[in-house]
Amino acid sequence: MNNLSNNSITPIRSLVQDNLVDLLKVLPQEIAHQILSIDNAPELLEIIFDVGRFPQARYVDHTVQLGQDEIAQKDIDNICTAIGDFGGDNRAGIQRTLHRISAIKNRSGSVIGLTLRVGRAIYGTIKIIDDLIMSGKSVLLLGRPGVGKTTMLREVARVLAEKDLKRVIVVDTSNEIAGDGDIPHDGIGGARRMQVPSPSNQHSVMIEAVENHMPEVIVIDEIGNEDDAAAARTIAERGVQLIATAHGNTLDNLILNPTLSDLVGGIESVTLGDIEAQKRRTQKTVRERKAPPTFDILVEIRSWDEVAIHSDVASVVDKILRGINAQPEIRSIATNGEVVKNSSSTNVTVDHNIQPQQDASFQTIDHFPETKLLRILAYGVNRGKLLQAIEDLEFPMEVVKNIEQADILLTTKSYYRRQTKGLQIAQTKGCPVYVLRKNTLVQIQQFIKAIMRKSGIRADTPQIKNVVVEAEQAVKKIVGGESQIELMPQGSFIRKIQHQIAQNSSVVSTSTGKEPNRRVVFYKQ
Numbered sequence: 001m002n003n004l005s006n007n008s009i010t011p012i013r014s015l016v017q018d019n020l021v022d023l024l025k026v027l028p029q030e031i032a033h034q035i036l037s038i039d040n041a042p043e044l045l046e047i048i049f050d051v052g053r054f055p056q057a058r059y060v061d062h063t064v065q066l067g068q069d070e071i072a073q074k075d076i077d078n079i080c081t082a083i084g085d086f087g088g089d090n091r092a093g094i095q096r097t098l099h100r101i102s103a104i105k106n107r108s109g110s111v112i113g114l115t116l117r118v119g120r121a122i123y124g125t126i127k128i129i130d131d132l133i134m135s136g137k138s139v140l141l142l143g144r145p146g147v148g149k150t151t152m153l154r155e156v157a158r159v160l161a162e163k164d165l166k167r168v169i170v171v172d173t174s175n176e177i178a179g180d181g182d183i184p185h186d187g188i189g190g191a192r193r194m195q196v197p198s199p200s201n202q203h204s205v206m207i208e209a210v211e212n213h214m215p216e217v218i219v220i221d222e223i224g225n226e227d228d229a230a231a232a233r234t235i236a237e238r239g240v241q242l243i244a245t246a247h248g249n250t251l252d253n254l255i256l257n258p259t260l261s262d263l264v265g266g267i268e269s270v271t272l273g274d275i276e277a278q279k280r281r282t283q284k285t286v287r288e289r290k291a292p293p294t295f296d297i298l299v300e301i302r303s304w305d306e307v308a309i310h311s312d313v314a315s316v317v318d319k320i321l322r323g324i325n326a327q328p329e330i331r332s333i334a335t336n337g338e339v340v341k342n343s344s345s346t347n348v349t350v351d352h353n354i355q356p357q358q359d360a361s362f363q364t365i366d367h368f369p370e371t372k373l374l375r376i377l378a379y380g381v382n383r384g385k386l387l388q389a390i391e392d393l394e395f396p397m398e399v400v401k402n403i404e405q406a407d408i409l410l411t412t413k414s415y416y417r418r419q420t421k422g423l424q425i426a427q428t429k430g431c432p433v434y435v436l437r438k439n440t441l442v443q444i445q446q447f448i449k450a451i452m453r454k455s456g457i458r459a460d461t462p463q464i465k466n467v468v469v470e471a472e473q474a475v476k477k478i479v480g481g482e483s484q485i486e487l488m489p490q491g492s493f494i495r496k497i498q499h500q501i502a503q504n505s506s507v508v509s510t511s512t513g514k515e516p517n518r519r520v521v522f523y524k525q
Contacts, residue, residue: 013412022097044116046132052070144249174199203230229294242294256417289318306331309366411433467490
């Protein structure tokens with residue numbers, strides 16, 4: 001057993017148990033020696049073997065090629081012989097460890113590639129939410145892959161079983177929580193583990209656990225379909241505390257997911273009377289929560305050191321569906337290891353000036369920095385119409401092409417409902433999302449006008465002042481005898497200002513290049 005005291009990672013991950021030696025034993029000896037020589041075990045994520053390619057070790061922020069020899073089929077076969085059998089999900093493990101070995105097979109079913117994921121029991125990971133876990137209420141954890149949901153579940157099982165002395169059962173579908181083999185890993189402490197033959201049987205094992213073993217708490221990773229969601233509701237209704245994870249990064253994702261929305265109460269369309277619709281300032285047909293949520297508390301795991309908490313799921317869902325602000329509690333771990341609690345810096349709301357119907361989710365920006373233009377990413381929205389609306393309304397807004405540059409994202413209702421990868425990335429990064437019902441110029445103009453009212457951004461921001469100074473200096477050089485001055489690349493709004501300055505100064509100007517390097521050139525007449 002390899003216990004590492006690794007205080008350099010974060011204050012909440014004070015003890016890591018990785019059993020790395022057991023994983024290295026199944027590898028070719030020269031590969032194992034090279035991994036040990038790298039001396040960066042805490043950052044090792046997985047080891048990759050593919051027939052005909054060089055093996056790789058993937059770390060948190062880089063990848064290392066292992067050795068100078070390509071992987072042969074016999075190397076793959078030797079590893080497969082040393083580990084457990086692959087299940088229906090093409091996953092196997094090493095007994096009494098948390099390592100996961102996933103297979104890539106060819107058409108005939110032979111294993112030709114392996115991904116050996118390093119499994120770790122990290123103690124102390126639930127410090128940030130331990131009061132919620134100890135409350136006895138059911139808690140749902142959300143977050144992107146790799147953010148630590150399963151690791152946190154493992155620690156939940158251990159803490160509730162050993163410190164709170166609860167009867168805890170882990171329903172372990174892919175043996176990721178308690179490891180491979182019949183004896184569960186020490187990481188779950190005194191909790192009991194029920195293995196699941198295949199993912200399709202997960203819901204039946206969940207019910208079996210309640211009916212046969214009288215648990216006070218059930219811990220389960222990845223509720224993924226309607227049967228699982230129905231089983232979870234049954235468990236909650238029987239008074240058993242349920243701690244689980246589900247597909248999705250945020251509560252908004254879950255509300256829009258027809259398969260799993262039952263976890264937060266389910267959504268149904270309701271026709272309001274004229275008076276009630278007028279009172280709510282909505283259309284007559286709206287969406288409302290149809291039942292009590294299965295989970296009392298929802299935790300969005302943003303990173304190892306930060307979570308967003310919705311402590312009353314029923315109330316929050318009702319607010320979101322009515323377009324009312326729903327601010328989660330933000331918790332983070334300070335450098336001294338203490339938990340810091342703050343209110344959310346991002347409001348989830350509906351702006352009635354640009355919101356066409358009540359079933360879409362919007363975010364507002366509380367503060368727009370005056371040091372730069374407002375940068376917008378058009379996602380499924382007609383870029384030409386957006387640029388036209390920006391020019392017509394003379395608003396200092398820049399249209400960018402990637403989420404890294406964007407302050408906000410504008411999309412359409414159809415794109416938002418599909419929850420595409422681009423939208424998930426935007427939400428993960430905390431980029432506010434605005435939704436239009438129709439991809440029309442009128443809708444886009446209404447959106448920009450609403451943003452203008454909210455932002456308070458003026459056309460005299462420091463960045464605009466700087467480009468004006470640049471253009472005026474270029475004019476002086478042209479008047480002074482230079483034949484051509486090329487200005488810095490800018491967006492369409494800024495280029496329009498530069499052309500206007502040239503025109504007012506009787507200087508010829510033109511735009512050249514392609515976005516994002518399109519720029520204005522001044523010429524002597």
